[in-house]
Amino acid sequence: MTPSRPGCRAAALTVGLGLVAGSLLVAPAAPASAAPQNDSAAAVAGGDWLVGQLDGGRAVYNDQFDFDDYGLTVDFGLALDSFDGARYDATLGDVTDELTSPRTVAAYTSGDGFGDPGSRYAGATAKLASFVQQRGGDASAVGGVDLVAELSGLIADDAPIEGRVEDRSTFGDSANAVSQGFAARALTVAGDAEAGSAMDFFLDQQCDAGFFRTFLTEDKTATDQTCQGGVADGDSAAAPDATALAVLNILATTPAAGSPEAVAVDDAVDWLLAAQAADGSFTGGDGPTDVPNANSTGVAGWALAEAGEPGAATAAAAWVAGRQVAGLGPCEGVLTPGQEGAVAYDDAAFAAGTDAGIVADTRDQWRRTSAQAVPALRSLPAPGTPSLDASSGVRFVRAGSTVSLPTSGVAVGQKTCVTGPGGPFSSARPAGSEATVAVNVPRGTALRQYTLGQSSVTVSALAAKRLDVRRSRAAVARGATQTVTVRDLAAREKVTVRLRGRVVDTGVATRDGFFRSRFVVRGATGPAQVRVTGRFADIRSGSTTFRVR
Known part of the structure; x- marks a missing residue:
C-alpha cells in the first residue's frame, strides 16, 4: 500500500456520497474554504432529469411496486444538493418537507406500520439524520423524533462488537459497514457520546490494502470483528462503492491532519486510484456488479473529486457521461427526446433503453444510477462544438x-x-x-x-477484388519498355507495380479507376511476372506475365 499522507486530503471536504447496494446516499457539508466547483452541462441535465422523476416534486414513487421510495428520495435530494448555488433550492425545500414529516419519518426509519412494531432501522435512521444535517437542520428533532438518540441507541456497548450499529427488528439485523459509516458520521456531526466508539468500529472495517468492505462480520461473538479478520473467511471482499462512501463519510466529519480518520482517507483514496481502470471506470466488486458500471464509477468519481484527485475524478466522469442520455437523437433511439440527462447502469442497459425506452421495470435502475452518477459529472469541462x-x-x-x-x-x-x-x-x-x-x-x-x-x-x-492487369507486349527485350494497364480500381486508389518482386512503379488511379504504368525491363531473360496491388495489397491485387528476351 502506498505510504499515507496524513491529512493531505482531509481538507478537501466532500459534498455528497452514494452506494448502489441499498441505495444509501449521504452528503456532508462543505466548509467555507472549499473551492467552488462549476456545474457542467451534463450534470445539470442529470439534475433536471432527477427533478422530473419526483412525484409532485416531493418524493420518488415506485410505480412498479406501488410505494413511495423514501430512501431513493434522499438520494435524489442529496444529489441535487451537491450543485453550486441555489439551482435546486425550491425542489430541495419540498423534498425536505416530505422527508421530515412525521408520517415519512415513521414509515422510513421503523416498521411500526407494516408488521414490525418497535423496530428501528439503522441505515435508514443514519441516512435520514445525515440528510437533515446536510440541509442545515437539527437531527434530534425530525418529525417529532430524535433521530440522534434513536441512532445512538442502536450502537452496541459490549465487546466484541462495542461501537457496532445494529437494526432492532423482528426480521433480524441487516445493518452493514455502509450503515456503520453513516452512523459514525451522523453521530460525530451531532456530537453524540457514542460517536467515538461508532467511528472506531467503522475504521476497523478498512482492510490493510486500503479498501473498506460492505458487510460486517456475521458472527457477532467472533473476537475479531475487523475487515482484515474477515479476509480468510470471505467476509471482506474489496468494495469500491463502500470504499468511496467511507472516504466521503469520514471527510464529512472534518478529521484533523494526522488523525486515524485522515490516514484512513488517504489509504482508501490510494486504493481507489489503483482500482480505477485505464478508461476511468470502476466495477462494483464481486458478484453481478463486477462489471464497469455508472453506479460504482459515479460514487468513486464523486469521492475522488472531493478528496482532491481531479484527474481521476474527470476520467470517471467522462466514462459516466458515455452512458448518459445526451439528446443526440438518432444515437439514442426512443430515449430522446424526453429522457435527456438520465444515466444508464451500463452499456447493456443503455442499449436496451434505446430500443424500449425507460419503462416500469427498468425505471428504478435508471433512477438509482442517475442519483449516484450525476454529481460525479460535475467534474467535466464545458462542452465544445464538435x-x-x-x-x-x-x-x-x-x-x-x-x-x-x-x-x-x-x-x-x-x-x-x-x-x-x-x-x-x-x-x-x-x-x-x-x-x-x-x-x-x-x-x-x-x-x-x-x-x-x-x-x-x-x-x-x-472490398476484396482481383484487379484486371494487362501487359501491352508478350515479349520485351532487356532494356526496353513494357506497358501495363490496370482497370476497375477505385478513384485515386494507390497502386504499386512489381516486376519479379521488385517495385518498378507507383502512383494513383484516375477518377475512372484506370492506371497505366511504363517501366524499363531489367534482369534475366525468361518468364517474368508483374504483380499489381491496390491500397490494401492483401485483398486487392492482380498479375500478368511476359517473356524477357
Missing part, C-alpha cells in the same frame, strides 16, 4: 471494418453522434486521449459519407 476532421481528404478504408474517425472541438466526456452508412454511431471522449468516433463501414466498395453536426467526411471503402 466536428469531423476532414483536413486529410478522402480516406481509404477496408469495407466491413471498424474505422476511427478523428474529431475536433470535443471536450472530455462530451458525447457525439455521427450519422452515415451502418450507423448512427455514438462516442464520448475519454480523459487523456484525443476524440474519435468508431464507425462500422458496410461491406462493398463505395464512397461512404459520415456527418457530425455541420461537418462531413467521406471515406472510400474498398
Whole structure:
C-alpha cells in the first residue's frame, strides 16, 4: 500500500456520497474554504432529469411496486444538493418537507406500520439524520423524533462488537459497514457520546490494502470483528462503492491532519486510484456488479473529486457521461427526446433503453444510477462544438471494418453522434486521449459519407477484388519498355507495380479507376511476372506475365 499522507486530503471536504447496494446516499457539508466547483452541462441535465422523476416534486414513487421510495428520495435530494448555488433550492425545500414529516419519518426509519412494531432501522435512521444535517437542520428533532438518540441507541456497548450499529427488528439485523459509516458520521456531526466508539468500529472495517468492505462480520461473538479478520473467511471482499462512501463519510466529519480518520482517507483514496481502470471506470466488486458500471464509477468519481484527485475524478466522469442520455437523437433511439440527462447502469442497459425506452421495470435502475452518477459529472469541462476532421481528404478504408474517425472541438466526456452508412454511431471522449468516433463501414466498395453536426467526411471503402492487369507486349527485350494497364480500381486508389518482386512503379488511379504504368525491363531473360496491388495489397491485387528476351 502506498505510504499515507496524513491529512493531505482531509481538507478537501466532500459534498455528497452514494452506494448502489441499498441505495444509501449521504452528503456532508462543505466548509467555507472549499473551492467552488462549476456545474457542467451534463450534470445539470442529470439534475433536471432527477427533478422530473419526483412525484409532485416531493418524493420518488415506485410505480412498479406501488410505494413511495423514501430512501431513493434522499438520494435524489442529496444529489441535487451537491450543485453550486441555489439551482435546486425550491425542489430541495419540498423534498425536505416530505422527508421530515412525521408520517415519512415513521414509515422510513421503523416498521411500526407494516408488521414490525418497535423496530428501528439503522441505515435508514443514519441516512435520514445525515440528510437533515446536510440541509442545515437539527437531527434530534425530525418529525417529532430524535433521530440522534434513536441512532445512538442502536450502537452496541459490549465487546466484541462495542461501537457496532445494529437494526432492532423482528426480521433480524441487516445493518452493514455502509450503515456503520453513516452512523459514525451522523453521530460525530451531532456530537453524540457514542460517536467515538461508532467511528472506531467503522475504521476497523478498512482492510490493510486500503479498501473498506460492505458487510460486517456475521458472527457477532467472533473476537475479531475487523475487515482484515474477515479476509480468510470471505467476509471482506474489496468494495469500491463502500470504499468511496467511507472516504466521503469520514471527510464529512472534518478529521484533523494526522488523525486515524485522515490516514484512513488517504489509504482508501490510494486504493481507489489503483482500482480505477485505464478508461476511468470502476466495477462494483464481486458478484453481478463486477462489471464497469455508472453506479460504482459515479460514487468513486464523486469521492475522488472531493478528496482532491481531479484527474481521476474527470476520467470517471467522462466514462459516466458515455452512458448518459445526451439528446443526440438518432444515437439514442426512443430515449430522446424526453429522457435527456438520465444515466444508464451500463452499456447493456443503455442499449436496451434505446430500443424500449425507460419503462416500469427498468425505471428504478435508471433512477438509482442517475442519483449516484450525476454529481460525479460535475467534474467535466464545458462542452465544445464538435466536428469531423476532414483536413486529410478522402480516406481509404477496408469495407466491413471498424474505422476511427478523428474529431475536433470535443471536450472530455462530451458525447457525439455521427450519422452515415451502418450507423448512427455514438462516442464520448475519454480523459487523456484525443476524440474519435468508431464507425462500422458496410461491406462493398463505395464512397461512404459520415456527418457530425455541420461537418462531413467521406471515406472510400474498398472490398476484396482481383484487379484486371494487362501487359501491352508478350515479349520485351532487356532494356526496353513494357506497358501495363490496370482497370476497375477505385478513384485515386494507390497502386504499386512489381516486376519479379521488385517495385518498378507507383502512383494513383484516375477518377475512372484506370492506371497505366511504363517501366524499363531489367534482369534475366525468361518468364517474368508483374504483380499489381491496390491500397490494401492483401485483398486487392492482380498479375500478368511476359517473356524477357
